[in-house]
Amino acid sequence: MKLGHLEPRGGLEKGRFFGYFYRVFLQRIQLRNFRNFEDETVDFPERGAALIGDNGQGKTNLLEAIYYLEIFRSFRGARDEQLIRFGTDHFRVEGSLVEAGGAEVTVAAAYRREGRRKKVTLNGDEPQRFGEAIGRIGAIVFTASDVEIVAGGPAARRRFLDIILSLVEPDYLAVLQRYRRILTQRNESLREGASPSELAAWNHGLVDAGCSIIEARARWVAEQRAGFARYYEKISGGQQASIDYAPSIPKPTGDRAAPIDRHGWIEAFHGRLQRLAERERRRGVTLAGPHRDELKFRVGNSSDAVGLRSFGSAGQQRTAAVALRMVEAETLRAALGGEPIIMLDDVFAELDPPRSERVVELLAAEEWGQVLVTSPKPSEFALMGDSLAEYRIAAGTLRRV
Numbered sequence: 247m248k249l250g251h252l253e254p255r256g257g258l259e260k261g262r263f264f265g266y267f268y269r270v271f272l273q274r275i276q277l278r279n280f281r282n283f284e285d286e287t288v289d290f291p292e293r294g295a296a297l298i299g300d301n302g303q304g305k306t307n308l309l310e311a312i313y314y315l316e317i318f319r320s321f322r323g324a325r326d327e328q329l330i331r332f333g334t335d336h337f338r339v340e341g342s343l344v345e346a347g348g349a350e351v352t353v354a355a356a357y358r359r360e361g362r363r364k365k366v367t368l369n370g371d372e373p374q375r376f377g378e379a380i381g382r383i384g385a386i387v388f389t390a391s392d393v394e395i396v397a398g399g400p401a402a403r404r405r406f407l408d409i410i411l412s413l414v415e416p417d418y419l420a421v422l423q424r425y426r427r428i429l430t431q432r433n434e435s436l437r438e439g440a441s442p443s444e445l446a447a448w449n450h451g452l453v454d455a456g457c458s459i460i461e462a463r464a465r466w467v468a469e470q471r472a473g474f475a476r477y478y479e480k481i482s483g484g485q486q487a488s489i490d491y492a493p494s495i496p497k498p499t500g501d502r503a504a505p506i507d508r509h510g511w512i513e514a515f516h517g518r519l520q521r522l523a524e525r526e527r528r529r530g531v532t533l534a535g536p537h538r539d540e541l542k543f544r545v546g547n548s549s550d551a552v553g554l555r556s557f558g559s560a561g562q563q564r565t566a567a568v569a570l571r572m573v574e575a576e577t578l579r580a581a582l583g584g585e586p587i588i589m590l591d592d593v594f595a596e597l598d599p600p601r602s603e604r605v606v607e608l609l610a611a612e613e614w615g616q617v618l619v620t621s622p623k624p625s626e627f628a629l630m631g632d633s634l635a636e637y638r639i640a641a642g643t644l645r646r647v
C-alpha cells in the first residue's frame with residue numbers, strides 16, 4: 247500500500263474554527279532556542295515531509311515544537327523551562343499556515359525563563375483569550391508513548407480527554423480551569439478542617455463546573471465509541487475493543503442507554519459529596535468529581551472482554567492507542583471542517599508489519615491533509631510511498647535532501 251497516489255486535499259472548502267477561517271497547511275516553521283534547535287527555519291510542502299535522523303538528533307523535538315503551537319505546552323509533558331535550549335534564557339516557535347485562498351496566518355509562542363513569561367500571538371497580536379489561539383493549527387501527533395494513555399495511570403486518560411475537548415469545545419478549557427481552581431480551594435478548606443457550611447460554599451461551583459466537564463466527556467465518548475471500535479477492528483485485522491467513560495460520580499439513572507441530562511448529573515454529584523462528607527473530612531481531600539474519572543478500554547468480544555490496561559498485550563495496547571488517535575483526528579476534522587496536520591513520530595517501529603500496513607491503509611483511506619513523519623531509518627518510508635519530501639535532521643539542524 248502506498249500513499250503516493252494521494253492528492254493533497256483541495257483545501258478550498260475548508261471550514262471555520264471558532265469563527266476563524268481555517269488553514270490549509272503548515273508552510274514554515276521557525277525555531278529559536280527550542281530544545282536542541284538554535285535558529286532554524288524550514289519550509290514544508292503542502293503534502294508533507296519525511297524527517298530522517300539518528301536517535302537523539304531532534305526529530306521528536308521538532309514535532310514537539312510544531313504541536314506546541316496547537317496547545318502551547320509540550321506533548322511530552324515537559325515543563326516550558328525544559329524546552330529552552332541549554333545555556334539560553336528563552337525559546338520562540340513560529341509557524342506560518344497557508345489558508346484557503348493563499349492567505350498566511352502566523353501562530354507564534356515564546357517563553358522566557360525570567361518571570362516565566364509566555365507570549366502567544368496570532369498574526370503578531372496577542373489574542374484576547376488564550377482559547378482563541380489554542381487548536382489553531384489543527385494537528386495530531388501519533389507517538390510511541392501514546393501507549394501510556396491506554397496502559398498508564400488514569401491521569402493520562404483524563405489529560406487526553408481534556409486536551410481534545412479543549413481543542414474542539416469552545417468553553418471547555420475555561421470550565422476546566424475554573425473547576426481546578428475551586429477544587430484546590432476546596433481541598434485547602436478540607437485540610438484546614440473547615441466546617442460543613444464552609445465546605446458547602448465550594449460545592450455549588452465544584453458541581454456546576456464539574457458537571458459541564460462530565461457532560462462534555464460523556465458526550466464525546468458516546469459519540470466516538472463506534473469509531474474507536476471500527477478503527478481498532480481495522481488495524482488489528484478483526485479484533486474487538488471498546489472504550490467507555492467511567493465517571494467517578496455514579497451515573498444517575500438505571501437505564502444505561504438513556505442520555506443523562508445535566509440536572510441528573512448535578513443531583514448525583516451533590517448526593518455523592520454528601521455521602522463522602524465524613525471520609526473527605528478525615529482524608530482532607532475531595533473524593534468525587536471529574537478529577538477522578540476514568541476512561542475504560544476493553545479488548546475481546548463483549549462476553550469475554552477484558553481490561554486492556556491490565557490484560558492487553560503490548561501490541562493490543564499500542565493498537566488501541568493508534569485507534570484513539572484516529573478518533574482524535576476524526577474529532578478535529580469535524581470541528582475544523584478540514585484536515586488536521588498529521589504527525590507520526592516513529593510509530594511504525596512499534597507495530598508489527600501487517601498492523602503498520604493497515605495503519606497506512608487507514609490513513610490513506612481518510613482524505614487527509616499534510617503529513618509529517620519521522621524515523622531513524624529511511625527504509626520505513628517505503629511504506630509511505632515516495633510522495634513525501636525528505637529532510638535530514640542532525641544535531642538540531644534540518645535540511646531538505
Ligand SMILES: Nc1ncnc2c1ncn2[C@@H]1O[C@H](COP(=O)(O)OP(=O)(O)OP(=O)(O)O)[C@@H](O)[C@H]1O
Pocket residue numbers: 280281282283299300301302303304305306307308328329330331332592622
Ligand atoms: N532544552 C534542551 N536544550 C538542548 N538540547 C536538548 C534540550 N532538551 C533536549 N535536548 C536534546 O535533544 C536531543 C533529543 O532530541 P529528540 O528527542 O528530538 O531525539 P529524536 O531525534 O527524536 O531521537 P529518537 O530517535 O531517539 O527518538 C537529546 O540529544 C537532548 O540532549
Ligand SMILES: [Mg+2]
Pocket residue numbers: 305306307591592
Ligand atoms: Mg524521538
